[in-house]
Amino acid sequence: MRNLFLFLFLSIFISCKEDLLPKPKAYLSLNYPEKVYENLKFKRPYSFKVSKNATVINDKNNWLTIKYPKLKASIDITYRPVNNNIKELLTEAEKLVFKHTAKAEQIIPKDFVNKEKRVFGSIYEITGNAASHIQFHVTDSTKNFIKGSLYFYAKPNYDSILPAVNYVKEDILRLVETLEWKE
Template identity: 60%
Template sequence: MYRLVIVFLMILLVSCGSETLPKPKGYLSLNYPEKKYEKLKVERPYEFEVAKNAEVVSLPKNWLKVTYPDLKASVDITYRPVENNLKELLMEAEKLVFEHTIKAEQIASNNFENKKNKVYGTLYDITGNSASQVQFHVTDSAKHFLKASLFFYSKPNYDSVLPAVDYLKKDMIRMMETLNWRN
């Protein structure tokens, strides 16, 4: 019996050591192309700079689709002339943003103003598993109205697409900052 107690105590002492912890979750190492921009090569009532790694698809009504095949994403751009309907255009743009409140955790807005180029608008960050994580609309308040929305060609999973959202949001901000209206 004495030997059994000694063996038990030795096992107890040997087993006391550093605590075994689960391995930490790994993070994806995503590499995105370096940012390089060029002027939009499609004739529209507006112009801005787009990323060189993007493909621009011309659509009817002066609309565009700026696609990012490697990221399986696109920025859909709609254009509407202002014809005494600016209030309706603004309400429609905001309605499209706030339709995402069902899946969104938060919608944050940032006003944008470039007095020199007469570009005024709002950029929306939509966090959560919504269909579109970044949107903006801009206008000159007299002739032009443009709306842009970021979409991924997959089921929304905000945590997974967040690095790509951050990367593409910079391109969308660059579009707003370099936007010029053509008369």
């Protein structure tokens, strides 16, 4: 019995050399390239500044795809001429935004107006596990209409992709702010 007591005492004494502490919470550390913009290189009825870190793909009908290969994301830009159908174009754009209400936690609209350049529109930030996290449309209300959507090529997990959404959101804001219509 004495040996058993001595053995237990020594094993407890020897095994407790260091205090065990819980591991601190880990935070994802993402580094994104510095923002550098250039003018859109394709001839379109519009122009804007686009990130040099993105690849711009020329599509038919004055459409574009702005790809972010490292983020597995793209901004799909569609262009439509306005032919006395501005109300229809706006309704269609808003329908596409509100298709995401089933998965979205919140849809936050922000209006954009630049009277000098005749650029009017809205940007919608969609929170939650929706397919698209930012959608926007801009128009001069008489001749031109652009709609854009941000997509990630991954299963929607908003918390995980939020830093990437915020990174691309800056590029979308820059796009809208620098948009000009060609006459």
